[in-house]
């Protein structure tokens with residue numbers, strides 16, 4: 242669907258050159274949700290803007306649906322862009338237009354007749370759950386509602402691809418989840434290929450089929466989302482994986498500091514990164530070795546790709562048995578941190 | 581009573597002069613609106629980071645704007661006399677004032693248009709580009725609507741400056757309230773005429789200000 246070959250973008254900043262995107266090679270399949278995650282300055286925005294040539298590549302090729310984007314004339318490029326939707330972190334709606342008129346804009350650009358435009362816009366408004374808001378102006382909407390307008394607008398002209406530049410970074414956690422669900426819904430219902438960039442691990446975990454981790458303009462790890470995060474190889478990837486558990490960890494640390502040292506055994510934090518590792522590992526371990534596992538605190542969440550999060554436990558038993566249990570847990574893909 | 585207080589004021593003259601002032605103002609505002617927006621768009625589009633960045637062309641337009649903005653209006657009228665005569669066929673009367681009024685005000689308004697366009701959210705322009713919009717579409721469906729309140733308050737300020745210019749033009753025979761105040765009032769030392777003309781001009785300024793503010797406020801949905 243989208244083939245990216247040796248794609249680079251360099252900026253000249255006076256005398257020194259910034260390699261914002263550096264020799265990328267990616268294949269994105271039809272109908273998948275492909276995530277790109279990276280810290281600030283990794284080159285994510287530059288990358289996604291290269292895909293519809295809002296940014297001109299320095300070198301390399303982008304082939305979208307057998308069409309080489311990089312050689313299109315400006316007229317052909319405009320025609321092609323009409324079939325590529327894009328949504329933004331800060332929505333970029335026209336304040337001078339109502340919800341209805343905002344969604345109608347891409348259809349006006351594509352010269353869709355007025356009657357058909359009206360029907361399509363109304364259907365989109367229903368699809369994104371904004372019925373009754375047709376005549377509101379963006380200033381009268383919440384962030385989540387604005388992003389829904391952005392999504393409807395991006396879908397209006399039946400695009401084959403939807404590019405999302407940090408679509409949830411300006412939203413609160415609850416609204417983020419709602420918008421992500423809407424994106425999954427759209428991906429399933431309409432079969433649209435989605436390319437999404439983010440710095441939030443949670444977003445990738447929740448909706449992406451495949452993920453690429455980006456650093457300094459290059460992709461350092463790539464694959465199925467659950468594989469990459471279950472066995473993170475690179476330091477940056479590990480840091481993203483930890484992001485999932487982090488909010489709770491300070492709470493757990495506090496707990497372990499407050500607790501009296503147990504007479505025997507150890508206090509440990511177990512981190513789960515999804516995949517085949519399941520909650521039953523805990524009871525299995527307790528059965529296999531001569532120890533008891535007391536649960537002190539847990540923050541786990543389960544989704545299609547497995548269990549994520551962390552728990553604090555007291556591994557109660559002889560030193561020898563506890564050591565063996567820790568080794569067993571580590572071997573099965575759980576990160577064990579002894580306190 | 582009117583006669584007692586203003587013995588030299590003739591209603592008929594007042595009516596004609598007010599009409600001429602309104603005529604000059606309205607026509608020149610329309611002309612300024614058109615040329616000013618064209619100049620503003622050229623400045624914005626060819627400027628640094630613009631959609632059609634072109635330093636050479638930008639320099640030409642900017643120089644033209646700066647030169648005409650620098651010439652005092654009263655001198656501009658004199659300077660344009662040959663051009664006016666060629667264009668209108670006379671150098672007297674309200675019609676003859678129009679070229680100078682429009683040429684004097686357009687660069688002034690053009691700069692305001694440029695500033696208004698610079699205030700349009702870059703992200704929104706980019707969103708339109710991402711939808712495959714052509715330059716024309718971006719101008720008419722994004723740039724102008726999104727900057728409309730600023731364009732309207734800019735033309736309001738310009739219109740008020742133009743009312744001032746029409747009075748100045750009146751002194752050298754363009755007609756209107758300025759002409760009346762100078763010829764019938766000042767030259768004959770009939771200050772009641774000058775006073776009534778002043779009041780009328782102030783009322784016209786207030787009227788334009790009021791209408792401009794109203795439109796600008798109604799359009800602004802931010």
Ligand SMILES: Nc1ncnc2c1ncn2[C@@H]1O[C@H](COP(=O)(O)OP(=O)(O)OP(=O)(O)O)[C@@H](O)[C@H]1O
Pocket residue numbers: 252253254259260261279280281282283284285286287288440
């Ligand atoms: N127009 C530009 N001119 C010069 N350098 C640029 C330009 N745009 C981006 N860069 C540089 O390219 C690098 C990548 O920027 P980019 O915006 O793609 O990062 P990002 O991953 O999207 O970061 P963030 O999460 O903060 O948005 C940065 O070092 C940035 O300074």
Ligand SMILES: [Mg+2]
Pocket residue numbers: 285286287
């Ligand atoms: Mg970015």
